Each structure stands twice: as C-alpha cells, then as structure tokens.
Amino acid sequence: MASVEVSCTPPRSRREPEGRAQRQDKYSVLLPTYNERENLPLIVWLLVKSFSESGINYEIIIIDDGSPDGTRDVAEQLEKIYGSDKIVLRPREKKLGLGTAYIHGMKHATGNYIIIMDADLSHHPKFIPEFIRKQKEGNFDIVSGTRYKGNGGVYGWDLKRKIISRGANFITQILLRPGASDLTGSFRLYRKEVLQKLIEKCVSKGYVFQMEMIVRARQLNYTIGEVPISFVDRVYGESKLGGNEIVSFLKGLLTLFATT
Amino acid sequence: MRTTTPRRRRGGGAWLVNDFRTPTSGPLGEEEDAGTRGKAVTMTKLAQWLWGLALLGSTWAALTMGALGLELPSSCREVLWPLPAYLLVSAGCYALGTVGYRVATFHDCEDAARELQSQIQEARADLALRGLRF
Numbered sequence: 205m206a207s208v209e210v211s212c213t214p215p216r217s218r219r220e221p222e223g224r225a226q227r228q229d230k231y232s233v234l235l236p237t238y239n240e241r242e243n244l245p246l247i248v249w250l251l252v253k254s255f256s257e258s259g260i261n262y263e264i265i266i267i268d269d270g271s272p273d274g275t276r277d278v279a280e281q282l283e284k285i286y287g288s289d290k291i292v293l294r295p296r297e298k299k300l301g302l303g304t305a306y307i308h309g310m311k312h313a314t315g316n317y318i319i320i321m322d323a324d325l326s327h328h329p330k331f332i333p334e335f336i337r338k339q340k341e342g343n344f345d346i347v348s349g350t351r352y353k354g355n356g357g358v359y360g361w362d363l364k365r366k367i368i369s370r371g372a373n374f375i376t377q378i379l380l381r382p383g384a385s386d387l388t389g390s391f392r393l394y395r396k397e398v399l400q401k402l403i404e405k406c407v408s409k410g411y412v413f414q415m416e417m418i419v420r421a422r423q424l425n426y427t428i429g430e431v432p433i434s435f436v437d438r439v440y441g442e443s444k445l446g447g448n449e450i451v452s453f454l455k456g457l458l459t460l461f462a463t464t
Numbered sequence: 465m466r467t468t469t470p471r472r473r474r475g476g477g478a479w480l481v482n483d484f485r486t487p488t489s490g491p492l493g494e495e496e497d498a499g500t501r502g503k504a505v506t507m508t509k510l511a512q513w514l515w516g517l518a519l520l521g522s523t524w525a526a527l528t529m530g531a532l533g534l535e536l537p538s539s540c541r542e543v544l545w546p547l548p549a550y551l552l553v554s555a556g557c558y559a560l561g562t563v564g565y566r567v568a569t570f571h572d573c574e575d576a577a578r579e580l581q582s583q584i585q586e587a588r589a590d591l592a593l594r595g596l597r598f
Contacts, residue, residue, distance in 0.1 A: 245596055249587040278596075285594045328580060357571025370566045374559065380509055423506075434573035436580050462510045 230261045231336070232315030232396075235323045236305040237266060239273045247323050248282050248291065254329040260336065265292045265309045269299040302413055303403055310400060318394045324438045327391040331433050335393040338429045345398045345426035348384050348418065349391035349433035356386075356432030372453060379461045380419055384428050387415040388453075391433055398426055411449065412456025419464050524548060 233251060237244055248264060255262040266279045276295055283291040294309055310318060319335070321327040327349065335347045350356050352373060361369070376387055388411045394402070401424065406416045421428060507515070526532055528544055536544070588598075 242598075245591050245598070246584055246587045249591055250583060278598075281596050285591075285596060325580065325584075328576065352566070355571065357573045357576075359573040359577040361570075363567070366567045366570050367563070370563050370570065374563050374566070378559075379513075434571070434576035436573060436577050460509075462508060464508055 228261050229317060229336075230263070230315035231255075231317045231319055231332070231393075232310075232313035233262065233264045233319045233321065233332075234306055234309040234313070235264060235266050235321070236302060236309070237268045237271060237275050237279075237323045238299055239271045239275060240323045241271070241273045241275045241278050243324050244275055244278050245282060247325055247329070248286070250325075251329045251332075252286060252290070254332055258333045260333065261315075263290055263292055263313070263315060265294055265313060267305045267309045268293070268295045269305065270295070270297050301409055303406060303409075306399065307403055310396065310403075313396065316396050318396050318399050319392070320394070320399075321391045326435050326437055327433065328436070331391070331431060332393075334431045338431050339393055342427065342429050344429035345395050346418075346421055347393040347429045347431060348386060349389055350384070350386035350430045351389060351433060351435045352385045353430060354432035356434065358435045358437065360437035368450065372450075372457075376415070376457060379457065380415075380464070382415075382418050383422050384418050384430060386430070387418050389433075389435070390414045391435075392417075402426075408456050408459070409452075410456075411453050412460070415456065416460060419460055423464060521548075 235244075235247065240247075244266070248266075251262075251264055266282075268276050268279060270276075276293075279291070279293050279295075283293055285291075292312060294312055296305070296308060306318075306320065317336075317339070319332060321329075331349060335349070338344065339347045351358055352370075358366070358369075373385075373387070376382070377385075380387075398421070402417050402420050405420045405424075406413060408416045418428065524544070524547065527534070527536070528541070530536075592598075
C-alpha cells in the first residue's frame, strides 16, 4: 500500500522491463500430510486458485509422513499437473513431529514468507491474500488466523466442543496473556527467518506447539497481526478431541505458565 | 530490494495485537535484534501471579489483623473480612459469564461450509479433466 519507491535513477538510460529492482515476495506453503489422499488434491486446487487469482508468487511444499493410504501417489500426480516449481514434494519415511516437518519443509523453501496450514480443508486458502495484506499493512512478523474475533468462527462443532474451546481459550488468555486471540490455531503466515528462530526454541508437541510458537514470539518481541478466519471442521476423515487431548493441552498450558 | 515504509500503527479497526514494540525494526534488521531483544529479563507468568497474590494477600491480612495499628471503623472491617471470598466468587461469575457469552456468540460459518462444498465439486471436476486419478 504505502510503499515509497526508492528511485535510484540509473545514469545510463536503459529501458529494461520494470519490476527487477524490487525483490518479489514469494510465499511457501508448508503442507504436512498424513493420510490425506482425499483432501490433498482439493486443498492444492484451492491454493492454486487463490494464489493465481491474486497474482501471488508461491510454491506448495508437501511433506508426507509415509502415509499408508497413497497420499504420496496423489501428490506425485499433482506435481505432474501443476509443475515441480509449484508443487514440491519432500516426503519423509515415517510419522515424525509437526515441528520437524516444518524444519524439513523449510530447508527447501525458496520463499521469504512461510504459510502453515492444515491439509484437511478446515483452513480455506481464500484467506491467504488477506493474511498477506495484513502482513504488509503492519509489517508484521507473524499473521495468525483467528476463530475467536470479528467474522471468525467455526463450522461443525457441537455445543460441548464450543464450550471446551472457548473455556480453554479463556483460561489460556488469563494465564499467559499472549497477545493473540487464537493460540491453538495453525493457520499462520511467518517471515521465514522468524519461523526458523521460533522452531528452534519450541519444544512441545501437538496443540501446545502452536501455542508455544505464539508465546515465544511474544518473548522475542515479534509482532503479530490477526485475521479472522472461518474454520470448517474436517469434511472427510475423523476429527478428534478426546480426553487425552484435553489432558495434554492442560499439561502444556501449565508448563508454559510456569516456564515463560 | 525492499522499500517498505515503517508504518505507524493504527489504533482502531485493525486486528492489531502487540502494541508493546515500537515499530522500528524493518525486515532487514530482524535477524540481529531478535537475539538481543529476547534477553530482556522477565518473570515467568507463574511468578507474576504469585507476586500479585502475595501482595494482595498480605495487604488484606495486614488490614484485617490490624497489624498496622490502624483502628478501622467496624463497618469497614465487616466488609474487609470476607472480601477475598467475594472477589473469588465474582471472578468465577465473570469467567462463567464471559465463556457463556462467547459460546453463545460463536459464529457458525454455514456459508463457509456451503461455499467449500460447492468448490469441492468444482475442484473434483477440474482435476479429473486434468487427468488426476482419485
């Protein structure tokens, strides 16, 4: 928007095609997958649509953790359809943590911004242009999607799930005062070097991992912008929120409370 | 080369969260100052809570026990004595009220779900044309 053209008028009057002077931003989407054969082509299609409609330079890095359902085969087909400059495959042998998936994917990322999201269609790529706009607007280090503000929301949650979610969020806000409204969400945009630094510092797993990223970001004084998103719970496949998740969430929350 | 002006934060409207940092560092200075910025000494959240509670608790204890030698009027003492209980109950009510309100006003994104469904149909058709075997 309000960017000032630094006009370094060259002494020689060569008329080269414009746009070379300004480095173009590139966005690398990291998609960790495990048994997402149904969803992967759909999310990739939506991503391609969203990016090409808004003329954004992008690549999609698929990190499949040895899914037994043939996710990798579908990913290879997608690579052929959209080209290996847009679809980059970085599979791993077996299921390892989310943090290491990001590290693994980032090693090969050529973009200066990284977008992380779920591949199960709960995060819609139509929000990505809004993330980018928000990032530029405030020159933020991180832009986080939020279900809890503005027009944000969820689909497919019953009352119990909503109460747990809102309750957990309330407690988290009180205890950690993290400076962002949606800590457990995983639809975010990071500057590449910021994500790298944060992953180095984070130790937890699962829901708590996303939470820790924001808490550490605040410790390091990174700035966070927020964009309201709608979260459509898994269309295909099972969504899970069991007692185990709640217990490990509370454990992680208390750990962060006591250590940060 | 990047040419972004350090923009002044806008107070209202934007979903702006962190206001504690002055917008000085540009994208280029990020790498160096992230290290030094992190070194600011801060208490853990747990320590902050304990300090706060200890401070409030000791103030309350000092006043009710009359440790300061103050002769508070008896009406004051009557209010002061059960004050922690009142505070606890009202904090609980606030929590329940807030969570209840937020649950009640949690958006159900029916439109988003419908839009997604129709786009899925479109995507399937298009991908099949491009030769994807599902």
